[in-house]
Each structure stands twice: as structure tokens, then as C-alpha cells.
Amino acid sequence: MSRFWRVSGSALALVWLLVFVGIPFVAVLVGALASGWCPFWQSITSQEARFALRLTGEITLVTLFINLGLGVPVSFWIAKRSIPGWRVVCWIVELPLSVSPVVAGLALIIVYGPNALLGELLADVHVKVAFAFPGMVLATVFVTFPFIVHEAVTAIRAIGDTQEQAAHVLGASPWRTLWRIWLPQLKWSLLYGLALTIARSFGEFGAVLVVSGSIVMVTETATLFVYQASVNNEMQAAYAASAVLAIVSFVLILVLQLLKRLGRMDLLGH
Amino acid sequence: MRLNRAALFSFVSVALILIFVLPLGAVFEQAFAGGWGAFAQAVTSPIAIRAFELTVNFSILTACLNTAMGLLIAIALERWKSPVSFALDAIIDLPLAIPTAVSGLMLVLLYGPVSPVGKWLSSHGIAIIYTRLGILVALLFVTVPYAVRALQPAIQTLDRRQEEAAWVLGAPTHRVWLTIILPVLRHAVGSAFVLTLTRAMIEFGSVVIVSGSKPMHTEVAAVYIYGLLENYDQHGAAAAAVVLMLLCAVAIGMEARLMMLLGKRRSTAWIRSEGEANHV
Numbered sequence: 068m069s070r071f072w073r074v075s076g077s078a079l080a081l082v083w084l085l086v087f088v089g090i091p092f093v094a095v096l097v098g099a100l101a102s103g104w105c106p107f108w109q110s111i112t113s114q115e116a117r118f119a120l121r122l123t124g125e126i127t128l129v130t131l132f133i134n135l136g137l138g139v140p141v142s143f144w145i146a147k148r149s150i151p152g153w154r155v156v157c158w159i160v161e162l163p164l165s166v167s168p169v170v171a172g173l174a175l176i177i178v179y180g181p182n183a184l185l186g187e188l189l190a191d192v193h194v195k196v197a198f199a200f201p202g203m204v205l206a207t208v209f210v211t212f213p214f215i216v217h218e219a220v221t222a223i224r225a226i227g228d229t230q231e232q233a234a235h236v237l238g239a240s241p242w243r244t245l246w247r248i249w250l251p252q253l254k255w256s257l258l259y260g261l262a263l264t265i266a267r268s269f270g271e272f273g274a275v276l277v278v279s280g281s282i283v284m285v286t287e288t289a290t291l292f293v294y295q296a297s298v299n300n301e302m303q304a305a306y307a308a309s310a311v312l313a314i315v316s317f318v319l320i321l322v323l324q325l326l327k328r329l330g331r332m333d334l335l336g337h
Numbered sequence: 338m339r340l341n342r343a344a345l346f347s348f349v350s351v352a353l354i355l356i357f358v359l360p361l362g363a364v365f366e367q368a369f370a371g372g373w374g375a376f377a378q379a380v381t382s383p384i385a386i387r388a389f390e391l392t393v394n395f396s397i398l399t400a401c402l403n404t405a406m407g408l409l410i411a412i413a414l415e416r417w418k419s420p421v422s423f424a425l426d427a428i429i430d431l432p433l434a435i436p437t438a439v440s441g442l443m444l445v446l447l448y449g450p451v452s453p454v455g456k457w458l459s460s461h462g463i464a465i466i467y468t469r470l471g472i473l474v475a476l477l478f479v480t481v482p483y484a485v486r487a488l489q490p491a492i493q494t495l496d497r498r499q500e501e502a503a504w505v506l507g508a509p510t511h512r513v514w515l516t517i518i519l520p521v522l523r524h525a526v527g528s529a530f531v532l533t534l535t536r537a538m539i540e541f542g543s544v545v546i547v548s549g550s551k552p553m554h555t556e557v558a559a560v561y562i563y564g565l566l567e568n569y570d571q572h573g574a575a576a577a578a579v580v581l582m583l584l585c586a587v588a589i590g591m592e593a594r595l596m597m598l599l600g601k602r603r604s605t606a607w608i609r610s611e612g613e614a615n616h617v
Contacts, residue, residue, distance in 0.1 A: 072510065073417045080410040081421050084428045087478045091443035092431055098446045140349045150346065159357050165585040166361070167539035167559045170578040173566060174360030177367050177575065185359075209356055241342075270436025272542035273559070277566060290438045290542070297442055297546060306446065309439040316434035323430065 092313060099310035102303065110307040118284050119292035120311070126200070126275075126288060127268045130207045134215050134264050135257070137208075142219035147228075160216050163209055171209045172277025175202060198280040203288070206274035211267045215260035222256035223249075255330030262326060266319045270312065364582075367575035379576035384552045388561035389580060391472070395557065396537035399476040404530045407484025408522075414485070415492045433482045437542025440478055444547050448474065467549035472557060475543040480533045487532050491525030523599050531592040535585050558584075 099107055110116060144150055145157045163171065179186045179196035189196055196202040226249075234244045250257075272290040279286035281295060289312055296305035369376050379385070410429070414422050432440060448465040449455045458465060465471045495518065503513045519526075541559040548555040550564065558581045565574040 073419075076409055077413045077417050077419055077421050080406065080413040081425060083406050084410065084425060084481065087474065088431050088481060089428050091440070091447045091478070092428075092435070094447040094452070095439070095443045137349060137352055140345055141353070144346065144349070152350075156350075156353065159353055162357060162361070165535045165539065165582075165589060167541055167562070167578070167581055169541050169559045169562050169566075170364065170539075170581060171360075173562065173571075173574055173578055174364045176566075177363040177571065178360045183363075205356060209360075212356075266434040270434070270439070272436055272438040273563075277563065290436045293436070293442060294438050294546070297445070305442055309442050312436050312439050313443070316436070316439075317431070320427070320430045320434050323434075324427075 092317075095306060095309050095313055099306040101306075106303055107307050107310075110304040111311055113304070115284060115287070116289075116292060116304065116308055119287050119289045119308070122287065123269060123289040126203055126207055127265055129204050130211060130268045131261060131264060133204070133208050134212055135261070138212065138215035138260070139219065139257075142216045142223060145216065146220045146223035160213050164213055168210055168271070168273025169277055172206055172274040175205055175209065175274070175278050179205070197278060198282070198286060200286070202278040203275050203286060206278040207268045207271050210271050210274050211264045214263040214267065215257065218256040218260035218263070219253060222253050226252050255326060255333055259323065259326045259330065262319060262323050266316060266323075269315060269319075361582075364575050364578050367572060368579040370572060370575075375572065376576050376579075379573045380580050384556070385561065385577060385580075387553050388556050388558045388577075389584070391469075391556070392538055392558040392581070393584065395469070395472055395476060396534050398473060399480055399537040400530050400534040403477060403480050403484045403533050404526060407481065407488055407529055407533075408526060410481075410485050411488040411492050415489060429482050429485050431482075432479050437479060437540065438546060441475060441543035441546030444471065444475055444478065444543070466547060467551075467555065469548075469555055471547040471549075472544055472555060475547040476537045476540060479540050479543055480536045483532045483536050484529045487529035488522070488525050491522055495521060524596060527595045527599060528592060531588055531595070534588050538581065538585055538588070 111120075141156060141160065145153050145160070147153070166174075176197050177183055179189070179202055181187075181190070181197060186197060194201065196205065230248050230252075231244055234248050239247070270290060271288075272294070275288055276291055276294070279288070279291065281287055281291045283295070287295065289308060293305050293308045293312070296302070296308065368379075380389075410425060413419075414425055435443075445466050446452060447454055448458065448471070450459060450464070450466065455466065463470070465474055499517050499521075500513055503517050508516075539559060540557075541563065544557055545560050545563065548557065548560065550556045550560045552561075552564075556564070558577065562574050562577045562581065565571075565577065
């Protein structure tokens with residue numbers, strides 16, 4: 068009886084996942100290569116596609132640095148609970164997870180758009196945010212910020228502050244404590260957070276679509292290229308770019324799994 | 338040193354305000370710029386009401402289906418170790434990493450009218466792409482990992498001793514599941530439900546591609562907001578955005594309420610401290 072439930076339950080779970088996730092994933096790879104390697108290669112090395120992929124890479128890189136630079140202090144702020152305002156900060160960081168990407172894009176446009184308050188101020192110093200690179204980075208940061216903070220806060224709270232106190236008593240400077248005590252212990256969670264950030268900023272669509280205006284060869288990222296191609300009914304190009312993005316995300320998943328394993332082993336080794 | 342720290346934290350606060358607080362505040366300002374009347378008018382047009390209705394209905398349906406299936410998948414992963422569970426584990430995270438626009442396109446490719454699967458389905462009278470069923474499929478695709486990953490840790494940290502005691506005392510399988518395991522998991526199930534619900538409500542990329550966004554028929558709230566933006570109606574978009582955010586807030590508030598109704602976190606508190614001890 069129990070064996071029957073076990074087998075049928077597993078089978079149902081597998082079918083559910085295959086129908087909704089697995090088979091579509093395989094279908095896009097098959098669809099992209101349906102008419103052979105040559106058209107596939109041509110459509111992903113077209114000027115527009117190459118530009119889009121490069122732009123996505125650049126945005127991801129800048130986002131990573133911002134998220135890391137801003138995320139580490141914020142995670143200490145939340146995790147320590149000793150600096151006033153940590154509850155508010157925690158709340159702000161959780162916010163993007165329940166805001167639709169379109170709304171995030173809209174929010175940034177309202178503040179940094181051409182007719183908006185800050186947008187006009189920035190335009191006076193010749194910085195264009197909306198419909199340009201900085202705006203797209205802001206949108207990506209908005210959507211991906213929680214990931215690193217989440218990972219780091221859990222790790223900081225789990226590690227505790229005994230080692231930090233020891234370092235302080237022995238006269239180490241805060242910087243030295245950060246480099247010698249915190250970062251070596253936080254490295255796996257930070258790397259895991261970074262990999263999650265890469266995955267999300269690679270795939271960010273809604274917020275970037277609204278903020279960028281999706282101008283061909285100017286602000287068109289890889290996901291926007293996929294969308295534009297599918298709207299224009301250039302299915303070969305859309306499928307080829309989707310297949311590339313799908314493979315990249317699959318590799319990222321493998322990296323994530325590996326990081327999780329390594330982090331666990333590291334924890335056990337201590 | 339003290340000054341340094343103060344400078345660092347004020348810099349961080351300014352950055353957080355510029356990126357998160359100010360833009361979201363501006364959405365509210367923009368929504369009520371024309372007063373309450375204009376706001377009410379913008380969000381009570383038939384198209385808007387229909388869009389919110391679709392969003393809420395489909396999110397609740399998705400959340401119910403995926404919480405149930407997520408529970409089954411999580412149990413299959415954690416309890417019924419089988420050769421299949423390795424494959425399961427690899428597939429689950431895919432929707433988290435795949436760009437939402439790409440996942441929409443995947444579904445169009447597989448279930449669209451030109452594919453063999455789509456043809457077979459349409460010969461049986463089922464159309465998925467550009468219909469409401471398509472929205473449901475897209476939402477199910479996107480929210481699977483949230484449900485599973487929310488439930489997995491709770492199942493991992495279950496206290497096996499209670500179950501074993503029940504087995505030893507001769508309880509039948511269904512009784513062990515219904516009276517021992519599920520009651521302990523209820524909080525995790527509650528948060529998985531709310532997580533899937535909010536994720537489904539804010540989903541945009543995959544739905545915009547799969548649904549074909551016909552107003553009144555397959556246009557959900559996020560797509561509706563995008564449509565308004567494309568028509569340069571920033572006030573209307575902001576008003577609809579405020580309503581969508583409020584719906585999410587209600588869902589999250591509901592979680593707190595649900596947790597209260599489900600009773601004190603007696604058992605889970607114990608599990609959590611155990612889990613943290615394991616982590617360290």
C-alpha cells in the first residue's frame with residue numbers, strides 16, 4: 068500500500084514537472100536547432116543579437132558590483148540589529164520581492180524620467196537615466212538586490228560575533244576584521260548570492276523593458292531582443308537567442324548546486 | 338572611526354532611498370496626483386476591474402495547484418529517495434534561472450498552434466496559447482520552484498521520532514500523514530501558498546508572451562499596466578500599480594493572519610532552533 072503511494076506520488080510529481088518545466092525547456096533547444104546549425108549560428112551572431120548579448124553582460128557586471136558594494140553593509144546592518152533602523156532597512160530590502168517588475172520600471176521612470184524631478188536635475192549635468200544604460204542598471208539592481216542580502220544575513224547571524232569580538236580585543240581595525248574574519252567565512256554565501264544575482268539580472272525583463280524603451284542597438288538587452296523578435300514574428304532569431312539564454316541559465320543552476328554543496332562541505336569541515 | 342561608520346551608513350541609506358523608497362513613493366504620488374476621484378476612475382474602468390479580477394483568480398488557482406504539487410514534489414525529493422529524485426532536483430530550479438520572457442516563448446513553442454503538441458491538443462479542442470489556460474500554464478511554470486523550495490526545509494527538519502512512534506503504535510499510513518506530518522507542516526504550507534500567490538500576481542514576462550493580452554479576456558494586471566504605459570498614460574498606470582501593490586500587501590497581511598489562525602508556532606519554533614543548530 069505504502070509502496071503504491073510512493074511510486075504513484077513520485078510519478079505524478081515527475082509528470083507535473085516535465086509537462087510544465089522539463090519538456091518546454093527541451094523544446095526550445097530542439098526548436099532553435101530545427102533548421103540546422105547554420106541558421107542558428109547566423110541568428111545569434113547577427114549584429115543586433117551580438118549587441119544585445121553584450122549589453123546584457125555589461126548590465127549584469129555593473130549590477131554585481133553595486134549589489135556587492137551596497138549589499139554587504141546592508142546585510143551587516145540588518146544582521147547585527149544594533150544599529151537603529153535595521154527593521155526599516157529589512158523591510159525596504161524585502162519590498163522588491165513583492166513588487167511587479169513592471170511597477171518597478173514605472174516607479175523608476177516616474178522619478179528619473181525626462182519630465183520628472185530628479186530626471187531634470189540629472190539632465191542638467193548631462194546624465195541620462197531613463198531610456199539609457201544607468202536606468203537599466205538601476206532597474207536590475209531594484210529587482211536583484213534582495214538575493215545577496217538574504218544569503219549574507221542568514222550567514223552572518225549563523226556565524227555570530229565571537230570571532231569579531233576576539234579580533235576587536237586583539238586590536239584589529241574594522242577593515243582588517245572584515246577581510247580576515249568575515250569575508251573568508253561569508254565567501255560561499257556571497258558567491259551563492261552573486262550567482263543568483265547573475266541569473267536574475269541575465270533574465271530581467273519587465274523592469275528593463277519599461278525603463279529602457281527597448282531601442283534597437285541602443286538599449287536592447289538579450290531578453291528584450293527575444294521579445295522583439297517574437298513580436299516581429301522572426302521566430303528563428305527568437306528561438307536561437309532563447310536557447311542561448313536557456314543554456315546559460317542551466318549552467319548557472321549547475322554552478323548554484325555546486326556552490327551549495329561546497330558551502331555545506333566547508334561548514335562541516337570547521 | 339565612529340565618523341567613518343556614520344558616513345558609510347548614511348551613504349547606504351541615501352542609496353537605498355534613491356533606488357527603492359523614492360521611486361515607490363513617487364508611484365503613490367503620481368497615482369493620487371489628480372485626487373481621489375481621478376484615482377477611483379482610473380482603477381474602476383471595466384478593463385481595469387477585469388484585469389484585477391483575472392489576476393486574483395488565476396493567482397489563487399495557481400497557488401492552490403502549486404502548493405499541493407509542491408508539497409508532493411518536496412516529499413518525493415526528501416522522503417521517497419528514488420532514481421527520479423535526482424532528475425526532479427535538477428528541473429525544479431530551472432524556472433528560477435530562466436528569463437521569464439524565454440519561459441513564455443518556450444511555452445509558445447511547445448503548446449503553440451504550429452507545434453505537433455499544439456496541433457494534437459487543438460484537434461482535441463484544447464487551445465493553450467493566447468487563451469486563459471495559457472496564463473495558468475505560464476504561472477504554474479514560473480511558481481513551481483517557490484512552492485517546493487519553501488516546503489523542502491520544513492520537511493527536512495521534521496521530527497522523525499513522532500512518526501516512528503506512530504508507526505510503532507500501528508497507525509496506518511494515511512493516518513500518520515494526516516495527523517502527524519501535515520499538522521506540523523501547516524505553517525510551511527501557509528507560507529508556500531502566500532509566496533506562490535504573490536509571485537503569480539506580479540508575474541509579467543511569461544504572461545505577456547503567452548496570453549496575447551486581449552483586453553477583457555486575457556489581460557492580467559501587470560500586462561494592463563504595461564499597456565497603459567505604452568499609451569503614455571502614466572497616471573493610470575501608477576493608479577493600477579498602487580492597486581496591484583495593495584493586493585500583494587493584502588496577501589502578505591493574510592499570511593500573518595493565517596499564521597495566527599494556525600496557532601502558536603510551538604512545533605515549528607522547536608524545529609527552527611534545531612535547524613539553526615544543524616546549520617552552524
